[in-house]
Each structure stands twice: as structure tokens, then as C-alpha cells.
Amino acid sequence: MKKFLLVLILLSIPAFAEKVPKRIISLAPSITEILCSLDLQKKIVGVTDFCKDPYKNTNFKGKSVGGLINPNFEKMIHLKPDVIFTLKGKADHTAQLRKYGLNVVVLQHQNLEGVFDSIKIVGEKCGNAAIANKLHKDLQSLLKEPKSDGRKVLVTISRLSSQANIRLWVAGNDGFYSKILNLCGVENAITGQDKFSQITPEALVRINPDEIIFLKNVFTEEEKAAELKAWQKFASLKAIKENRFHFIIGDEVLIPGPRFPALLEKFKKALHK
Numbered sequence: 001m002k003k004f005l006l007v008l009i010l011l012s013i014p015a016f017a018e019k020v021p022k023r024i025i026s027l028a029p030s031i032t033e034i035l036c037s038l039d040l041q042k043k044i045v046g047v048t049d050f051c052k053d054p055y056k057n058t059n060f061k062g063k064s065v066g067g068l069i070n071p072n073f074e075k076m077i078h079l080k081p082d083v084i085f086t087l088k089g090k091a092d093h094t095a096q097l098r099k100y101g102l103n104v105v106v107l108q109h110q111n112l113e114g115v116f117d118s119i120k121i122v123g124e125k126c127g128n129a130a131i132a133n134k135l136h137k138d139l140q141s142l143l144k145e146p147k148s149d150g151r152k153v154l155v156t157i158s159r160l161s162s163q164a165n166i167r168l169w170v171a172g173n174d175g176f177y178s179k180i181l182n183l184c185g186v187e188n189a190i191t192g193q194d195k196f197s198q199i200t201p202e203a204l205v206r207i208n209p210d211e212i213i214f215l216k217n218v219f220t221e222e223e224k225a226a227e228l229k230a231w232q233k234f235a236s237l238k239a240i241k242e243n244r245f246h247f248i249i250g251d252e253v254l255i256p257g258p259r260f261p262a263l264l265e266k267f268k269k270a271l272h273k
């Protein structure tokens with residue numbers, strides 16, 4: 001009798017197994033890139049205004065559900081998704097979506113480990129675990145830090161050439177850009193734990209970085225020239241005096257995701273030329 005019951009239980013498990021989602025909504029560009037890297041782009045029924053497929057250039061026209069901060073709840077409900085992927089830190093809309101009975105999976109993209117782990121989570125959730133595990137393994141193999149050469153590097157996303165009153169947004173020691181710097185054998189000049197924070201010109205002079213990296217998704221040669229000219233206001237900085245100001249351009253520089261190898265290579269090329 002016990003064996004008979006055990007067989008019945010085992011046979012019933014597939015009936016209760018979670019179904020592989022056929023309709024997916026992504027609420028962040030980095031999540032959309034992960035989905036596309038796992039060949040799941042055809043299952044995406046909703047994305048943010050800023051999402052795109054960098055691999056197969058899938059057309060997401062007409063699939064926008066708003067932005068990460070202000071998604072369109074009515075449209076998402078209407079799309080009847082099997083799963084919605086969002087990012088940690090967006091608890092307000094996560095709770096609201098779950099209130100409507102929607103299946104929400106929260107991913108953590110605060111650091112590299114979180115980004116890489118989310119690839120496995122998405123792969124397992126969407127039935128592409130084998131592809132996800134291989135990609136995760138390949139990315140993890142890049143996380144071997146060489147010994148630091150002691151250089152202090154400032155990473156900024158602020159344009160001085162467009163500011164009257166200078167306030168720089170700089171990357172903190174949060175586990176993403178700092179980790180990339182460490183993988184290049186250098187250190188972050190900013191020790192604060194915030195992902196990005198503002199510093200004053202006085203603080204910049206005090207920090208006096210050995211090198212400066214400027215991140216931007218798109219930047220013309222004319223804009224580069226204007227930016228370099230604007231930075232001459234800080235000619236006393238070691239990075240400016242020694243011409244160690246680097247532009248790292250590309251949409252992957254501000255989107256943590258599977259294109260990490262290309263981003264890491266850009267950092268290494270800039271810092272070791």
C-alpha cells in the first residue's frame with residue numbers, strides 16, 4: 001500500500017510542476033539583455049522604454065509597458081504575462097503587481113555576482129538552464145583579480161562641458177564598477193559604498209585620481225573635444241596633467257549584463273595602453 005501511494009505521489013509531481021513561461025515581461029534593460037542572450041526574445045511581450053536586443057536586434061516596437069520607475073500596470077495586466085522580471089529596490093511596484101495576482105521574480109543587479117546569478121535564475125525559470133549555466137560559468141571565469149598596481153581611478157558619468165555649477169556623479173565602491181577596476185589591477189578612487197554619488201570640485205581635487213574614466217552610451221568626437229577642454233579647469237589633477245583621461249563609450253557601459261566581457265575589455269584597453 002505504501003509503495004502504491006509513493007508511486008501515485010511521484011506520478012502527480014509533473015502535474016504540479018511550474019510551467020515554463022510563454023509570455024514574459026522585463027522591467028529593466030539589463031534583464032531584457034539576459035533574456036535575449038538566452039534566446040528567449042520571442043517570448044517577451046512587454047519591455048521598458050529603454051530595452052533593446054543587442055544580439056538579434058528584435059523589434060520591441062509596441063511592446064513598451066513604460067519605465068522601470070513608472071510601469072503601466074493596466075497594460076501589464078492586459079498582457080497576461082506568465083512571469084514579470086524586475087529588479088530589487090522596486091518594492092512598490094513589485095507589491096502592487098503581486099496584489100493583482102501576477103507572478104513577479106525579483107533579481108539583484110547591484111553587483112557583478114548578482115547580475116551573473118540572475119542569468120541562472122532566469123534560465124532555470126524559463127526552461128533554458130543549460131544555456132544559462134554555460135554563460136554563467138564563462139562569465140565567472142573572468143573574475144580573477146590580478147594584484148593591484150596601486151593606481152586610483154575615478155569613474156564618472158557627468159559631463160563637465162554641460163555644467164555651469166560643477167557636481168560630478170561618480171561610481172562608488174559598490175561591487176560593480178569597482179569590481180571591474182579591480183579586475184584591471186587598479187583601485188576605485190571613491191571609497192563610499194553608494195552605487196553613484198555626487199562630489200564637489202573641492203572633493204575631486206582632494207581625491208586627485210591617477211586616472212579618470214568617463215562613461216557614456218553615445219558620444220561624438222566633437223563632444224569628446226568639448227569635454228576634454230572642460231576638464232582643463234582641473235589641470236592640477238594628476239590624471240589631467242599626465243593625459244590619463246579615458247572615454248569608454250557604448251550602450252553596454254551603463255547596462256550590467258551578459259555583455260560584461262566586452263565592457264571589461266574596454267576598461268583594460270583604456271587602463272593599460
